Amino acid sequence: MENIKNYKAKQFNLSKLNGISDQTLEMHFKLYEGYVNETNRLTEKINEILKDGQVDHEEMPAYSELTRRLGFEYNGMVLHEYYFANMTANGAGDPDKASSFFKAAESSFGQYGIWKADFVSIGKMRGVGWAICYEDPSNGRLSNHWITLHEVGNVAGFNPILVMDVWEHAYLLDYKPADRPKYIEAFFSNIDWIAVEERLRPGLEARHTTSAK
Numbered sequence: 001m002e003n004i005k006n007y008k009a010k011q012f013n014l015s016k017l018n019g020i021s022d023q024t025l026e027m028h029f030k031l032y033e034g035y036v037n038e039t040n041r042l043t044e045k046i047n048e049i050l051k052d053g054q055v056d057h058e059e060m061p062a063y064s065e066l067t068r069r070l071g072f073e074y075n076g077m078v079l080h081e082y083y084f085a086n087m088t089a090n091g092a093g094d095p096d097k098a099s100s101f102f103k104a105a106e107s108s109f110g111q112y113g114i115w116k117a118d119f120v121s122i123g124k125m126r127g128v129g130w131a132i133c134y135e136d137p138s139n140g141r142l143s144n145h146w147i148t149l150h151e152v153g154n155v156a157g158f159n160p161i162l163v164m165d166v167w168e169h170a171y172l173l174d175y176k177p178a179d180r181p182k183y184i185e186a187f188f189s190n191i192d193w194i195a196v197e198e199r200l201r202p203g204l205e206a207r208h209t210t211s212a213k
């Protein structure tokens, strides 16, 4: 196995979105790079402590703090990668009715409209965080979740399918803080449903069609 020491920031070919300015995106890419750098830096510091094969009493407070922060930085890095990758300048507000995502939303929520109302409403929740639609890898069921900061509320082992950043930095250059719903509307118009579709695990699709009735 290749020895992967450091993460590298991914490049996202993203501009000319609808209602989310290039200025916002550029600022946001820089913030994302900060999470990549911090993930690497914290990992290095933890490795430094572990070098002698133990965490001694004096090291424990620093080791604990570094390890707690690692969850924040790691999720900050990964969630931004999902977020940028599920947008495109050629986006569309809603998925195709014949798509696996649409079928999964219908079988999980009864109607696609209910899935959307849930996801959008989670995005409007007060606080700093994310709205994320996950797929349960055991049965293909979709569920929407509020994630506080980057790390509180992620469901272990679940597959992120659609990820929306609702931290204020995601829209503050384009909208007033109270206008988060306008940003959410803009986000929806830029969704890359093909990228979303590709995240669904193959083989679970049959379960939606048989469990939809």
Ligand SMILES: [Fe+2]
Binding pocket: 028, 031, 080, 165, 167, 169, 170
């Ligand atoms: Fe962000």
